[in-house]
Amino acid sequence: MANFSFQRGILPPSVGVRQSWAIAGAPSESTYLAIHVKKDGQWKLDSVRETEIPDGPAASLALQELAWLVGEWGSEDPDAPLSASVTWTKNKAFLNYSFKVSAPDVDDLEGTQVIGWDPAAGTIRSWLFDSDGGFGEGTWTKKDNAWIVRFSQVLPDGRKASATNVYTMIDANTFTWKSIGRKVDDEFLPNVEEVKIVRKTSARPAKETNTGVEKTRSRDAKK
Structure with missing residues (x-):
């Protein structure tokens, strides 16, 4: 034609x-x-x-390297139960990552993280909103088989937090996540050690447990 x-x-x-x-x-x-x-x-x-003419929207093409995240995920550690579900939005313009983290004696923390391509900055970015009222954003950079996310957040009480979250792909059904350099205002917090996360089903690659990732949680901050 x-x-x-x-x-x-x-x-x-x-x-x-x-x-x-x-x-x-x-x-x-x-x-x-x-x-x-x-x-x-x-x-x-x-x-x-x-x-x-390139195939498909630029955003969809840029996010293909994170397509393995799509699917249902859960942690293997019974002491740190978490679950995540990652899906594409229409036209594969964004990745929508919903998560839930459970901990003893506190309400479950739930949230949504949206991952997309920023054409102005020429990089992948994410925006996170949690059930505590916190919100934040991150910038994604790939290094070998790992994604390094420099994340900043506003906590429900107005304090500012930041962290570097690292997602490392092990295989199509496994990845690890850790959070380092965690800080609330001028106070440094302990690092979150590497957590192994596995796919619950073989339906599709899911988005990592962003829940842990994008979280210099307000509860952590209060410790």
Whole structure:
């Protein structure tokens, strides 16, 4: 299938431009620009420039490296029960990560983290909101098979927290998570040691237990 227009505009009467787009079969789409020159009363092709159109939205393409997170996840440590569910939004523009963390003698902490591509900054970012009323954002950087998330958060009481969270992919059904450099205002908190997280089902890669990740939790801060 093709579409084209023949343009004269402000060009000399002897020069014309033909700009088109075409879909070759199903998988490939491209545009091309053809310049025609009129000689001896006939239009003749002078030059052609073709440009391939990338498949899918830029956000979807950028997030493919995190597609393995999609699915249902849970920790193996009975003393630190947590669960997470990661799904794509429409058009795979964002990854939606819902999580739940349980701990003795306190209400379960639940939250949602949205992971997306920031075209202005040219990087993957995330935005997190939890059931305690805290919210924050992170910047994702890949190093080998690990994703390093520099996270900052506003706690429910107004204090500011920060941490570096590391997600390391072990295989398609396993990854580890740890949080280091944790800080609330000017006070440093103990690191969260590496936690092993496994896929509950083989349905799809899920998003890590963001719950642990994006969390310099307010409860931690109060300790």
